[in-house]
Amino acid sequence: MTITAVKSSADVLTHYVVTLTDITDRKRLESEMAQRIEELKALNDRLEEAQTQLLQAEKMVAVGQLAAGIAHEINNPVGFVNSNLGTLKEYVTALLQLIDAYGPLADACPPGHPALAEVNRLRQDVDFAFIRDDALSLLAESRDGLERVKRIVVDLKDFSRVGESTWQPADVHRCLDSTLNVVSSELKYKATVVKEYGVLPEIMCMPFQLNQVFMNLLVNAVHAIKEHGTITLRTGQAAETVWIEVEDGGVGIPAENLTRIFEPFFTTKPIGAGTGLGLSVSYGIVQKHRGRIEVRSELGKGTVFRVILPISPPPEADLPAQEPARAET
Numbered sequence: 233m234t235i236t237a238v239k240s241s242a243d244v245l246t247h248y249v250v251t252l253t254d255i256t257d258r259k260r261l262e263s264e265m266a267q268r269i270e271e272l273k274a275l276n277d278r279l280e281e282a283q284t285q286l287l288q289a290e291k292m293v294a295v296g297q298l299a300a301g302i303a304h305e306i307n308n309p310v311g312f313v314n315s316n317l318g319t320l321k322e323y324v325t326a327l328l329q330l331i332d333a334y335g336p337l338a339d340a341c342p343p344g345h346p347a348l349a350e351v352n353r354l355r356q357d358v359d360f361a362f363i364r365d366d367a368l369s370l371l372a373e374s375r376d377g378l379e380r381v382k383r384i385v386v387d388l389k390d391f392s393r394v395g396e397s398t399w400q401p402a403d404v405h406r407c408l409d410s411t412l413n414v415v416s417s418e419l420k421y422k423a424t425v426v427k428e429y430g431v432l433p434e435i436m437c438m439p440f441q442l443n444q445v446f447m448n449l450l451v452n453a454v455h456a457i458k459e460h461g462t463i464t465l466r467t468g469q470a471a472e473t474v475w476i477e478v479e480d481g482g483v484g485i486p487a488e489n490l491t492r493i494f495e496p497f498f499t500t501k502p503i504g505a506g507t508g509l510g511l512s513v514s515y516g517i518v519q520k521h522r523g524r525i526e527v528r529s530e531l532g533k534g535t536v537f538r539v540i541l542p543i544s545p546p547p548e549a550d551l552p553a554q555e556p557a558r559a560e561t
């Protein structure tokens with residue numbers, strides 16, 4: 233409504249002109265626009281999230297391909313070394329049997345025979361008693377070593393299937409152990425890993441994706457440790473969920489950062505050292521599992537990340553909205 237005063241030529245107020253405009257349509261349009269803007273914003277958020285996931289997924293695919301390539305290359309030599317070691321063990325056993333069979337012959341030999349003197353000298357020189365004990369245990373040890381290499385190859389192969397996201401029942405402890413194997417070279421000089429595993433049922437999950445979550449948490453934990461420290465892996469079951477804790481005795485997270493660490497690209501690491509995607513991707517994966525991640529941290533003392541996962545998540549179609557990550561100091 234506008235009101236206009238109208239004056240006569242003698243500057244006397246004679247009329248008011250009142251104009252009424254019906255703005256119902258304009259208001260409706262405005263609220264429609266506002267709603268549309270909200271929708272676009274939400275769409276934009278989703279696009280950004282998808283882009284982040286893509287970036288990380290690309291990185292993981294590249295790492296996965298590398299891992300698969302290495303695993304394949306190692307597999308072949310490991311195979312023939314393993315089979316040769318088996319044959320070698322048979323040969324050595326046969327040779328030792330043969331040497332033993334010479335014993336009575338040597339006893340029957342007249343003392344002072346030059347051949348016997350030579351045999352006795354060699355026996356001493358090469359320390360035959362030691363060799364005979366050690367040869368087989370060396371072979372056994374080499375076999376053990378090779379078994380370890382084989383396990384690493386299997387873990388690498390598992391790991392290279394990160395892109396695979398099939399739901400299947402899985403043993404969380406196996407996921408943790410194989411991830412530990414993959415990152416062990418990064419961990420072993422800086423951290424002692426302590427396992428405090430509880431008793432867990434198998435859970436319905438995407439194990440290769442969970443491996444990625446555990447890897448991100450473990451790598452962050454070791455990065456938080458300055459010189460040397462302990463990383464504790466704890467697990468347990470609570471009602472219809474299992475929980476996994478990764479605790480480090482590292483630098484801790486300042487309160488003002490606690491609410492930001494799950495944001496994509498949030499990093500306190502120097503340029504080039506961290507992309508700031510680890511936790512946001514982990515958050516996304518845990519969300520897909522209908523679980524949640526909690527974090528407690530104390531500056532200078534360390535940090536505990538706790539992943540809580542349902543044992544049998546509801547089918548994806550009727551999933552409720554996800555509550556946001558909880559952070560506390």
Ligand SMILES: Nc1ncnc2c1ncn2[C@@H]1O[C@H](COP(=O)(O)OP(=O)(O)OP(=O)(O)O)[C@@H](O)[C@H]1O
Pocket residue numbers: 448452453456480482483484485493494498499500501505506507508509510511512535
């Ligand atoms: N265990 C921890 N102790 C201390 N700070 C941590 C810990 N975990 C995460 N943070 C903090 O959260 C930030 C974000 O972690 P996030 O894993 O998302 O990225 P990033 O480790 O910096 O890089 P990357 O993409 O290589 O993982 C880290 O830069 C660090 O400041």
Ligand SMILES: [Mg+2]
Pocket residue numbers: 448451452506509510511
């Ligand atoms: Mg990280």
